[in-house]
Amino acid sequence: MKALQAGLRAALEFLSDLLEWAFGSRSNPLAQLGALGWFFFWIVAASGLYLYVFFDTGVTQAYASVESITHAQWWAGGILRSFHRYASDALIIVVLIHLLREFAYDRFHGPRAFGWITGMVALALAYVCGISGYWMVWDQLAQYIAVITSEWLDVLPIFAGSIARNFLHSGELSGRFFTLMVYIHIAVPLAMLAVMWLHIQRHAVSRINPARPLALATLGALLVLALVFPAVSQAPANLDIAPTRLGIDWFYLLTLPGVERWGGGPMWALLGGTAVVLATFPWLIRRRRPPVAVVHLDECNGCGRCVEDCPFTAVRLGPRSDGLSYEQEAVVDPDLCVSCGICVGACPTSTPFRRATALIPGIELPDHPLADMRAAILAASPALSGAERVIVFRCTQSAALAAPDPGVAVFDVPCVGEVPPSFVDFALSRGHADGVMLAGCREEACYQRLGGRWTEARVAGTRDPRLRERVPRERLAFSWAATTQRAVRLADLARFRARLHARAAAGGPTAPETARTVWRRNVRSLLALRWGAQIAWLAAFVAVAGFFSIAPAHQSLAPGEAEIKLSLAHPGQRRIACRELTPQELAKLPINMRRPVNCPRARWPVAVELWINGRRLLAGSYAPTGVWSDGPSVVYTRLEVPAGPLELRLRLRDTGRPEGFDYDQSFAVQLAPAQSLAIDFRPDNGGFVLHGATATGARP
Amino acid sequence: MTAKLLEWRDAYALGLPEIDHEHQQMIAEINRLHESLDHNATADDVVDCLGEILAHISAHFALEEKNMRAAAYDGLAEHKADHERLLDELHTIASDVADRGRYDSAVLAARLDAWFMKHFGSLDARLHRALRVRR
Numbered sequence: 071m072k073a074l075q076a077g078l079r080a081a082l083e084f085l086s087d088l089l090e091w092a093f094g095s096r097s098n099p100l101a102q103l104g105a106l107g108w109f110f111f112w113i114v115a116a117s118g119l120y121l122y123v124f125f126d127t128g129v130t131q132a133y134a135s136v137e138s139i140t141h142a143q144w145w146a147g148g149i150l151r152s153f154h155r156y157a158s159d160a161l162i163i164v165v166l167i168h169l170l171r172e173f174a175y176d177r178f179h180g181p182r183a184f185g186w187i188t189g190m191v192a193l194a195l196a197y198v199c200g201i202s203g204y205w206m207v208w209d210q211l212a213q214y215i216a217v218i219t220s221e222w223l224d225v226l227p228i229f230a231g232s233i234a235r236n237f238l239h240s241g242e243l244s245g246r247f248f249t250l251m252v253y254i255h256i257a258v259p260l261a262m263l264a265v266m267w268l269h270i271q272r273h274a275v276s277r278i279n280p281a282r283p284l285a286l287a288t289l290g291a292l293l294v295l296a297l298v299f300p301a302v303s304q305a306p307a308n309l310d311i312a313p314t315r316l317g318i319d320w321f322y323l324l325t326l327p328g329v330e331r332w333g334g335g336p337m338w339a340l341l342g343g344t345a346v347v348l349a350t351f352p353w354l355i356r357r358r359r360p361p362v363a364v365v366h367l368d369e370c371n372g373c374g375r376c377v378e379d380c381p382f383t384a385v386r387l388g389p390r391s392d393g394l395s396y397e398q399e400a401v402v403d404p405d406l407c408v409s410c411g412i413c414v415g416a417c418p419t420s421t422p423f424r425r426a427t428a429l430i431p432g433i434e435l436p437d438h439p440l441a442d443m444r445a446a447i448l449a450a451s452p453a454l455s456g457a458e459r460v461i462v463f464r465c466t467q468s469a470a471l472a473a474p475d476p477g478v479a480v481f482d483v484p485c486v487g488e489v490p491p492s493f494v495d496f497a498l499s500r501g502h503a504d505g506v507m508l509a510g511c512r513e514e515a516c517y518q519r520l521g522g523r524w525t526e527a528r529v530a531g532t533r534d535p536r537l538r539e540r541v542p543r544e545r546l547a548f549s550w551a552a553t554t555q556r557a558v559r560l561a562d563l564a565r566f567r568a569r570l571h572a573r574a575a576a577g578g579p580t581a582p583e584t585a586r587t588v589w590r591r592n593v594r595s596l597l598a599l600r601w602g603a604q605i606a607w608l609a610a611f612v613a614v615a616g617f618f619s620i621a622p623a624h625q626s627l628a629p630g631e632a633e634i635k636l637s638l639a640h641p642g643q644r645r646i647a648c649r650e651l652t653p654q655e656l657a658k659l660p661i662n663m664r665r666p667v668n669c670p671r672a673r674w675p676v677a678v679e680l681w682i683n684g685r686r687l688l689a690g691s692y693a694p695t696g697v698w699s700d701g702p703s704v705v706y707t708r709l710e711v712p713a714g715p716l717e718l719r720l721r722l723r724d725t726g727r728p729e730g731f732d733y734d735q736s737f738a739v740q741l742a743p744a745q746s747l748a749i750d751f752r753p754d755n756g757g758f759v760l761h762g763a764t765a766t767g768a769r770p
Numbered sequence: 771m772t773a774k775l776l777e778w779r780d781a782y783a784l785g786l787p788e789i790d791h792e793h794q795q796m797i798a799e800i801n802r803l804h805e806s807l808d809h810n811a812t813a814d815d816v817v818d819c820l821g822e823i824l825a826h827i828s829a830h831f832a833l834e835e836k837n838m839r840a841a842a843y844d845g846l847a848e849h850k851a852d853h854e855r856l857l858d859e860l861h862t863i864a865s866d867v868a869d870r871g872r873y874d875s876a877v878l879a880a881r882l883d884a885w886f887m888k889h890f891g892s893l894d895a896r897l898h899r900a901l902r903v904r905r
Contacts, residue, residue, distance in 0.1 A: 369829075371792065371830070371832075371833045372836075373835070374832075375832055395788050395791035397788055418825075418829040419825050421821070421824055421828060423820075423821045424822060424824065425817070425818050426821060427822060495861070499861075500868070534835070535832075538857065538861050540862060
């Protein structure tokens, strides 16, 4: 598992390098997958609202209204329909990469299990949205989805009848059904939104909006796709004709061909099994949990800075418990704390300049005391040698760094955000080093959240506690590198030391003029290339979304084949006949229980046989449904048969007779390729009834 | 000279227990510093005292800023900028002593007095009036 995660991380970081080169670190799509998910959700929601205005519920109206939206107003409804489809596909792409990334970086433990589980629920709901959406169009794809999905659902024991029976033949379908679909297609996205909201609840400062340039560029790419490759319907649905070759949206409908081939049961087992395994990851893959942050009340006055900086809302302010004159104190929720130490970096008392009393901050990680960190710096600094002595504070979750020579000392911290800015001041102003490097994770690879961002803001003086203005910023460097980017980290360090060296040589912070000119020229030439790379990436992204939304085509029914659907819901006769009670018997009963007829509810099972051209293809005994075995027996089967003339023989027994059949009918039919023959059973009409095919001769 | 530089008086009490508590603490620390200056303490001792003051005043400012934000105090930006400037200055004062390894007690006392009075004399009084009115 660890190897798999490491491999995935390497792949993601390679991809991230390429994307960052093209888009820059602020707009790197891989660093804002969740935010892009929200962005696509809003696009789908907004375009869906517009489409809803023009959508008609009705067997023929549904298709016709979608056609009208698509073609008659291609400049609005048509484009928005394409947005609706392609943004949903894009949503699945970014969400799946998001899931993969959280898995690769092991970010599903402890308090993060909540996000892991809610994310999976949201993803499942997204699939319900997608499937119900394609269903509403009522083209051949919708018909395929209707038949396969309802067969799939029928496998579950929770439905008494057969949902697939609703799609038996064109006469059976009701417009009500589309009203139901509209309801599902609005209710489920709302539920999904609620779960998405829950998904980000345990996070302070969730990023739900992508960087604006990236958002606009993505929107533009979707518009181009909508114009070049508009989303259109396939041929209208006709339940009397089975779909043969279909364009399938593989992002949403991947499972349906599986159901078609292997049956609903195995697909439920596969999906359910995968979901259960994924959902139990936080508990299956254990990780040692370091002790959580503790509050030292003697040093806490309830200023709340740790509360503001905690990325997991694990610290809150509670009423004072120790009798001191303060109103509040920091309280850590051990279930939510990930022991990142960002709260320690935020605490105003964590200053190393304090010497007379012990260096105990108001909040601290028990296995990483600040006093030890200061002691380590004091112990290491005399040993540092050379003109560019550098102290590196390195996040243990980021790229490893071994001191390359005696001029560098590396201190491991759980997150760069744990380093109080005053420690940087201390190291530089007390002459313990010539430079300080804060080495953390690249944003999307950040194991703890927000540590890098808060650190940059503290140094920039836009977030408390601020790095004092007197600290020369040119003596400070950041290095953001994920675990696989050791070379980047070494290069960052070398560049920083070269900068320190140049500064020392020049006696001031001036950089050589020539280098700057060269750099500017390089940037200019790169900028042109980057635009090209951005366009190429966006084009590739929408091309993938567009292509797999319709291709490769799926062959449902083989050429030259036809289909027979046998479906019936017929109650067998009662095992014990009803009996009228005599007046004497009735008189014995309490006054509120005098039922004139006593009917034991249990029914006989219904036996059904289907013969085609003299071969028995189906023979079964179907138990009555219902808790009291008093419901109808339900039969549904769909068979592929060669087109051409067929001799059908149908037999049914619904009584308790030991052998023989109560109904035995034969039909000669002629099936065209792709024709879908529906066989129902209506005792009022004399028994078996054929739909969608003219029987060339029926013999009773 | 053994008289304390500052004496806590009930008149200083603002009726905000947490602020009063920290002010008392601060007065005690500043007195301790003055006492050590009077007794020709070593530069190290002075740096120790300044370090304690730094730690506590940083926390005090942080709490005050929280209270200002909670009360939507209109002078927040100005007051906050003053806090930052004061912290900068105190760091500089402490560094000067630490770097030189000696100090001129008269000059240091004057700097500290100026530093202390600048803030507490004007801005703090206005803030505490405002916060008290609110309660």
